[in-house]
Amino acid sequence: MADSASRAVFLLQLTDCHLMPEPGQLFRDIDADSQLRLVVDDVLASGLPVDHLLLTGDLVHHGNAEAYRRLLDILAPLPGKRHWIPGNHDEIGAMRAASAMPCGREEVDLGHWRLLLLDSTSYPDGRGSGSLSETELVWLEQRLAQSTERPVLIALHHNPVATDSDWQDEIMLGNAADFTDLVAAAPQVKAVICGHLHQSQARSIGQARFWCSPSTSVQFKPAQADFLLESGGPDASPGYRWYRLYPDGRVESGMRRLAQVAPDPELG
Template identity: 55%
Template sequence: MSQRVLQLTDCHLPAEAGTLFRGQDADARLAALVDSLRKQPPFDTLLLTGDLVHHGGPDAYRRLLTLVRPLGCEVYWLPGNHDEPAAMHAADPDGQLGAKRIDLAHWTLLLLDSTANPDGRGRGELASAELDWLQQTLSELDDRPVLLALHHNPAATGSLWQDAIRLGNPDALAAALAPCPQVRALICGHLHQAQAQQFAGRPLWCAPSTAVQFAAGCETFTLETQTALSTPGCRWYELHDDGRIDAHLLYLPAECEESVVDV
C-alpha cells in the first residue's frame, strides 16, 4: 500500500472570517477547495505548510482546523513568516499538530521551522538548533525514506522579488542533506505558485496557495491573472512502500468558485 499525503499551504486566513485577503475571501476559497478534495479518495495525512493565518489569533487557527476537518485525516502544521507561534500554541496546547517527526507505515515526514531571524520582509532561515535536530534525526532514519517539509523555498525561482525572501541559508540545508540519501524529496510553500525544481539533488515541489496565487518569473510583486492558475490549489503526494514518491497538482475548477468574492 501507499500513503496519500495532502499539502495545503499559504491559507492566509484573516483574524476575522469574511475579511478579504488581497481581494479574496480566504475562508471561502479554502472551504471550496476542501469540498472539492472530499470527492477524491481519502488522504491519510494533511500537512499545513505555513502562512496559515495572516497575523491572527488563536481563534483564526481554530477556524482553520474547523475548515479542514471534513477531510477526515491526521493534521500537522508548521509555521510560515506570517504565522504567530503563540497563537498556534494556544490553538494546539498539547503540541500534537506541531509534531516535527511523523512516522508513517514505511515513510517518515520531517517538518522544519524556517522562520528564524526574520527580516520583516518575509525572508526565512533555519536556526542552528533546527539544523542540528535535522542531522540528529536523519542519523536515526538511515533505513526509512524521508519527506522533508518547510515553509520557505530553498531554491531560487527567477522571480526577483521572491528570490530575495526565500530561505536565507540553503547551503546549510544542502550540507545537512548531503550524507543522507534517505531524504527522497522536499516540499515547501511561500511562493503562492506551483513549482517543480531540484534541490540538493532531490525533487523540490512547491504547492500553490489555497487563497491567492502570485505570477511566476516577475521582478516585482504580481498577482496571477491566468484563470487556470489563479484559483485555489494544492499538491498531494503518493508515498510508495518502496521509497518512490509521486507528486500531483490540483487547482479548483473556476466553476466551483461561484460563491467566492472578488473585488
C-alpha cells in the first residue's frame, strides 16, 4: 500500500442539497432530507475512499442555523474532513452559527495539491447569479502566485463558463472573465469545480479541466432555453461527483447517481 505522502487524495463533492428550513417540507415536490440520506447510504455502500468532503452550495434553501445542523447530522456517517462554500440560496450567517468550518474563502493543504475555496455570492442579482468580490479576486491572485509548483483545484458555487442553457447562462458567475483570466494565467490550476447547475458537466477553462456535479436533490435539464427539470430516466436521479488528485498533477473525476455509475469520458 502506498504511504499517505505518495498516494492520490480523494475528494467527494456533494452539491445543491436544498434542505428546507423544517424537516418534512418539500423542495420541488421531493423530500430533500430523505434523498440526501439515500445519497449518504450510496457513498458508504460504494466504498469510495473519501479523504475530503466538499459541499458546494445551495445546501439549505433559505434556512436557519438549525437547518445547517440537520444537514451536518445527515452527513455525519461519511468519512473525510469537511469543507463548505455558500450558494445563492444559503444564509452565510446561519452557516457560521451552525459550524466553526470556514464559510467560503479557504486554502486547504492537500499535500501535493492545494484546494482553494471561493465565495461567489457577492453582488447577487436577485435571480440566482453571484460574483466574486474584489477582495476574493485579490485573495485568489495572491494564492495562485504562491507555491506555483503545486497543482491547484479551485471550487466555487457559480459556474464560470457558459453551458449552452440560455436561462442558466444568464445566472452564471457575474464576473466570469475576471476569474477565467486568472485561471488562464496560472498553469498550476489543473481543475475547477462548481455546483449551481444541478447537472453533470465536463468542459475546460484554458488548460484546466472543469466539472460540475449533479445535485443531491432535483436535476435541471441541460441545453434548454428556459427552466426545465429532468423528469425521467437516469439523468433525473440524484448524484454526486468524486475527484482523485494524483501527486504528479493528474486528476480523475467520476460521477455516481443512485441509479447508476457513470464515469466521465476524456475531454476531446
